[in-house]
Amino acid sequence: MFFRLLKNSKRNVLLPLIFLCASPMISADWFALNMTRGITDISNEVFELHMLIFWICVAIGAVVFSVMFYSMWAHTKEKNPVPATFHENHKLEIAWTIIPFLILIAMAVPASKTLVKIYDDEAGDINIQVTGYQWKWQYRYLEDEVSFFSNLSTDLDEIYNLVPKGENYLQEVDEMVVIPAGKKVRFLITANDVIHSWWMPAFAIKQDAIPGFVNTAWTVVDEPGIYRGKCTELCGKNHGFMPIVVKVVEQDEYDDWVYGKRQEAIKLAELTTKEWTTAELMERGEGIYEVNCVACHQTAGQGIAGIFPALAGSDIALNNKDRHIEILMEGVQGAAMNSFDYLSEVELAAVITYTRQAWGNAENGDGEIVVPKDIVDYKEPKI
Amino acid sequence: MSAVIENHHDDHHHGPAKGITRWLYTTNHKDIGTLYLWFSFAMFLIGGAMAMVIRAELFQPGMQIVEPEFYNQMITLHGLIMIFGGVMPAFVGLANWLVPMMIGAPDMALPRMNNLSFWILPFAFFILLSSLFMEGGAPNFGWTFYAPLSTTYAPPSVTFFIFSVHIMGASSIMGAINVVVTIMNMRAPGVDLMKMPLFVWSWLITAYLLIAVMPVLAGAVTMMLMDIHFGTSFFNAAGGGDPVLFQHIFWFFGHPEVYIMILPAFGIVSHIIETFSRKQLFGYSSMVWAMLSIAILSFVVWAHHMFTVGLPLAAEIFFMWATMLIAVPTGVKVFNWVATMFRGSITFETPMLFAVAFVVLFTIGGLSGLMLAIVPADFQYHDTYFVVAHFHYVLVPGAIFSIMAAVYYWIPKWCGNMYDERLGKLHFWLSFVGVNVTFFPQHFIGLAGMPRRYPDYALQFADWNMVSSVGAFLFGFSQILFLFIVLKTVMGGKKATGQVWEGAKGLEWTVASPAPYHTFSTPPKID
Numbered sequence: 024m025f026f027r028l029l030k031n032s033k034r035n036v037l038l039p040l041i042f043l044c045a046s047p048m049i050s051a052d053w054f055a056l057n058m059t060r061g062i063t064d065i066s067n068e069v070f071e072l073h074m075l076i077f078w079i080c081v082a083i084g085a086v087v088f089s090v091m092f093y094s095m096w097a098h099t100k101e102k103n104p105v106p107a108t109f110h111e112n113h114k115l116e117i118a119w120t121i122i123p124f125l126i127l128i129a130m131a132v133p134a135s136k137t138l139v140k141i142y143d144d145e146a147g148d149i150n151i152q153v154t155g156y157q158w159k160w161q162y163r164y165l166e167d168e169v170s171f172f173s174n175l176s177t178d179l180d181e182i183y184n185l186v187p188k189g190e191n192y193l194q195e196v197d198e199m200v201v202i203p204a205g206k207k208v209r210f211l212i213t214a215n216d217v218i219h220s221w222w223m224p225a226f227a228i229k230q231d232a233i234p235g236f237v238n239t240a241w242t243v244v245d246e247p248g249i250y251r252g253k254c255t256e257l258c259g260k261n262h263g264f265m266p267i268v269v270k271v272v273e274q275d276e277y278d279d280w281v282y283g284k285r286q287e288a289i290k291l292a293e294l295t296t297k298e299w300t301t302a303e304l305m306e307r308g309e310g311i312y313e314v315n316c317v318a319c320h321q322t323a324g325q326g327i328a329g330i331f332p333a334l335a336g337s338d339i340a341l342n343n344k345d346r347h348i349e350i351l352m353e354g355v356q357g358a359a360m361n362s363f364d365y366l367s368e369v370e371l372a373a374v375i376t377y378t379r380q381a382w383g384n385a386e387n388g389d390g391e392i393v394v395p396k397d398i399v400d401y402k403e404p405k406i
Numbered sequence: 407m408s409a410v411i412e413n414h415h416d417d418h419h420h421g422p423a424k425g426i427t428r429w430l431y432t433t434n435h436k437d438i439g440t441l442y443l444w445f446s447f448a449m450f451l452i453g454g455a456m457a458m459v460i461r462a463e464l465f466q467p468g469m470q471i472v473e474p475e476f477y478n479q480m481i482t483l484h485g486l487i488m489i490f491g492g493v494m495p496a497f498v499g500l501a502n503w504l505v506p507m508m509i510g511a512p513d514m515a516l517p518r519m520n521n522l523s524f525w526i527l528p529f530a531f532f533i534l535l536s537s538l539f540m541e542g543g544a545p546n547f548g549w550t551f552y553a554p555l556s557t558t559y560a561p562p563s564v565t566f567f568i569f570s571v572h573i574m575g576a577s578s579i580m581g582a583i584n585v586v587v588t589i590m591n592m593r594a595p596g597v598d599l600m601k602m603p604l605f606v607w608s609w610l611i612t613a614y615l616l617i618a619v620m621p622v623l624a625g626a627v628t629m630m631l632m633d634i635h636f637g638t639s640f641f642n643a644a645g646g647g648d649p650v651l652f653q654h655i656f657w658f659f660g661h662p663e664v665y666i667m668i669l670p671a672f673g674i675v676s677h678i679i680e681t682f683s684r685k686q687l688f689g690y691s692s693m694v695w696a697m698l699s700i701a702i703l704s705f706v707v708w709a710h711h712m713f714t715v716g717l718p719l720a721a722e723i724f725f726m727w728a729t730m731l732i733a734v735p736t737g738v739k740v741f742n743w744v745a746t747m748f749r750g751s752i753t754f755e756t757p758m759l760f761a762v763a764f765v766v767l768f769t770i771g772g773l774s775g776l777m778l779a780i781v782p783a784d785f786q787y788h789d790t791y792f793v794v795a796h797f798h799y800v801l802v803p804g805a806i807f808s809i810m811a812a813v814y815y816w817i818p819k820w821c822g823n824m825y826d827e828r829l830g831k832l833h834f835w836l837s838f839v840g841v842n843v844t845f846f847p848q849h850f851i852g853l854a855g856m857p858r859r860y861p862d863y864a865l866q867f868a869d870w871n872m873v874s875s876v877g878a879f880l881f882g883f884s885q886i887l888f889l890f891i892v893l894k895t896v897m898g899g900k901k902a903t904g905q906v907w908e909g910a911k912g913l914e915w916t917v918a919s920p921a922p923y924h925t926f927s928t929p930p931k932i933d
Binding site: 077104358 | 467468470473474475540541542543546547552554555558559561643649650683684686688689691692714719722723726727730731733734737738740741745747748749750751752754762769770774776777780781782783785786788789851853855859860862863866867870
């Protein structure tokens, strides 16, 4: 049951094999050997520290191993049939305790200094709340009132070797975090479900995103560009599939971007009051399902036995519209199903309608659809 | 009291019982040692098979062989089985075989508990492995099982995992108590503490570490159990709990655990280097003090596994400095081994090859550990393949090479036959090349930015991942040769003398090979 090639008869078996053989040619990165320098002052300092301690370790290794290898070469039984009898030498022993101690201090002092700089905790020019979800990141710009989710945009067919992999395979998202160059940006990092970790190597930032806690990190990036990072704390099955992409732009471009995002939000709000047809909701809902639900409940709504319940044929999806809305708004206590109340009314209505209609659910159940107004009503305080 | 002693005296002359009951009911330290060693070998092969699945999936970018969900189960079980089923029982097996013989004792102090501590282990691992076939699959949250991924978000099999960890813990604690009581009470007259063989010293310290930290692990999993089934919120922020608390508790167990897996290796390697250099160990007492310092320091460095959880600055600096301090006693040990070899009269039989490789590769693992202690740099290394490379360097060519060295070194004493030297050397070179081809490139992959516990990766990591996988297959399949060599030696081969090795010192070499079923029924005379 675990082996994809055996169980998946729908996908062609030969095709993946072809790409399997072809992929070494599209990647040739034998020189990706060392940490990259990064692009901020802090990341440069970290890189220097890394190289310093690396060379110190190489030097220690060289001294110890050369004595050892010399001994292995010169003091074999053949060359030295009668072993020496010396043992214990206090001067030598004190020396090899004190000298390493001094070397360690020489390494720890600059490291501590850099650490103090990293821990500077003043507020930034721009403060962004970063929230880890299974398996995506949410970014909320506290001053500019912009908020969005950032999902992996690599196609599933690339992951399953059905089409060639693109240049930014697994390092691309549908919506990048945009920050202005030269400004102090502070990230307030937290999580909604399990622990994640927000790592941006180019800024030398790695902070765990922990539910119930807010960790902070900051950066000033002078060079505009696109920088890629990853989640670095095991957070469930799609841990490897929630990358981070930050786009650094000049201030003008940043202001335009913020304006554009606000306009989008206004348009979305207008959609709430529009009259919706089933087909429109279905179309919109499918996209939302692909991004938010498919990882657990699977493409055909079949779920994964024992962990993630099936939606196709589920009694709630067939006959219990109220409970269906409630689950999405509140989550399920003690299970992996979290609240999705952060989605807009339109998105929620669309995705609920989609799961009530797709996979034969409409024919087998009451076929009721949910419109944005239902969600608004749900949110109204109940008397 | 004297009646009891006399009754016991009557039993002395019987040999092993016949058939399966010999193994089920045995209270003989040698039989139990053998059971532990075979059990750990079986677990090593099972855990190794899981590593092969992992490396096969990582051979190329893209998902080919398993699903991410199953991949996470593999990494979790691989870690748990290798640590709790492979390395730890192997060391307990060696302690059972060797500690009584090295201190001139007739057996372990608590032989019935010894039987119990072994025989509950197969059940623990049966439970753990059976979770693979449960609905929802096996534990999938990594061997470190961080909450809340391992509580609220865990598959139902987590309860079986908790039960299994409890049994493993009980087994370890009983084994450790047995070692302490044996060493403290059953040394032959003249075997003073500061004259004990270093393997005995290393195990005495290890046993105290086990007694100190296994209950902490039991506490952690019990709190998980409460969170999952009884409505508590120890680790659930929504209920007022603290997910970081879990990590503090886990690593307060976890860091001493790391030394539990390496201290006995220090003991083994000291004996082997001394024997094949035909020269007295350079600094016996500094070796003992170094091990003690490492053991004590292991209790105050746990948070270096947690530099990215958002500790206060003062804590980061304290744990960085404390961690770096461990390099001093560890360095003392390495310098001592080199000084022991210096101007010795060295030969390179298989145990010595493994021991020399241990010193070199363990040192590399130690040096990368030093790099990881530097907090700002750790922000870049943490949870990448650099860490994977680091701990595999100290655990595979560290702990596991020392176990292999010990098997080659003492197997003539255990079964009376010499192993095949040519095959032994072949096994060494295959393992040595395999281990380095597997784990050295993982330093590159990690520094270039690949996080650990990823079933799939970006294209720039493809080349070295492929190299690493090739090395892993080489290392993995070489261990079948090891199994063959061990079986061949058990079945027959050149007869070993009692002394076995020209330069070997210690009480275990004063008895015949194979060692009689009962040794030192009367205490030996120590000069």
